[in-house]
Amino acid sequence: MTNAMLTLSTDIGTMADRILVTQDNIGEMADRIGEMADRIVVTEEMMLTTLQQLNSSGALNGAAAGVLLTAPVTGEVASRWAPPVIELSSEATSYVLYVAPTANFSSDQVLPLLVTPESPLSVVWPQALESMTVNDVYVAVREVSSQNGLSALSNAVRLTLQ
Numbered sequence: 001m002t003n004a005m006l007t008l009s010t011d012i013g014t015m016a017d018r019i020l021v022t023q024d025n026i027g028e029m030a031d032r033i034g035e036m037a038d039r040i041v042v043t044e045e046m047m048l049t050t051l052q053q054l055n056s057s058g059a060l061n062g063a064a065a066g067v068l069l070t071a072p073v074t075g076e077v078a079s080r081w082a083p084p085v086i087e088l089s090s091e092a093t094s095y096v097l098y099v100a101p102t103a104n105f106s107s108d109q110v111l112p113l114l115v116t117p118e119s120p121l122s123v124v125w126p127q128a129l130e131s132m133t134v135n136d137v138y139v140a141v142r143e144v145s146s147q148n149g150l151s152a153l154s155n156a157v158r159l160t161l162q
Contacts, residue, residue: 066152067092067143078137078159083125086115086141088154093117094144099128103138103156114144129161136160 071087078084088095093116100110111131113124129137138158143151 067095067141067154069139069141069154069157072139072157072159074158076157076159077162080129080161081126083121084139084159086121088141088143090143092143095141096144096150097121097124097128098140098142098153099132100138101132101134101136103158105138105140105153105156116144132161134161 068089069086070089072078072084076084086097095115097113097115098105098110099113100107102109104110111128113128115121115124136158138156140156141154145151
């Protein structure tokens with residue numbers, strides 16, 4: 001009986017040691033996950049910067065230099081009555097806003113709207129959603145140059161309407 005108790009005590013001590021080692025490993029894993037998350041954020045920022053540089057040089061799609069839609073981002077909720085905040089990678093004051101029920105901006109369901117200082121987004125946004133019966137819309141833009149030329153189409157962003 002004494003031998004059985006000593007063996008059981010030793011086994012319990014071994015298991016306790018293993019639990020402590022596992023607990024230390026979990027702490028190290030949590031630290032590594034935090035480091036990886038930080039690296040992901042840095043990588044995303046580098047990707048945006050790279051895309052902006054490629055886009056401004058006209059290297060994307062072999063097209064003329066375009067503009068990137070940096071805000072809103074895909075998945076954001078937008079009001080049907082108040083426009084989202086539109087941020088572009090350029091200082092464009094005039095752009096064409098494309099609103100569509102799908103990510104296909106070449107379909108006949110796309111509604112292009114000119115946004116200018118004289119006709120701001122707050123005025124054209126309700127027009128854009130007037131005919132939309134879906135809960136999600138896709139938006140993209142083309143910058144209007146000072147010579148009234150259009151840039152390449154920006155990235156598409158999906159918005160959920162409320």
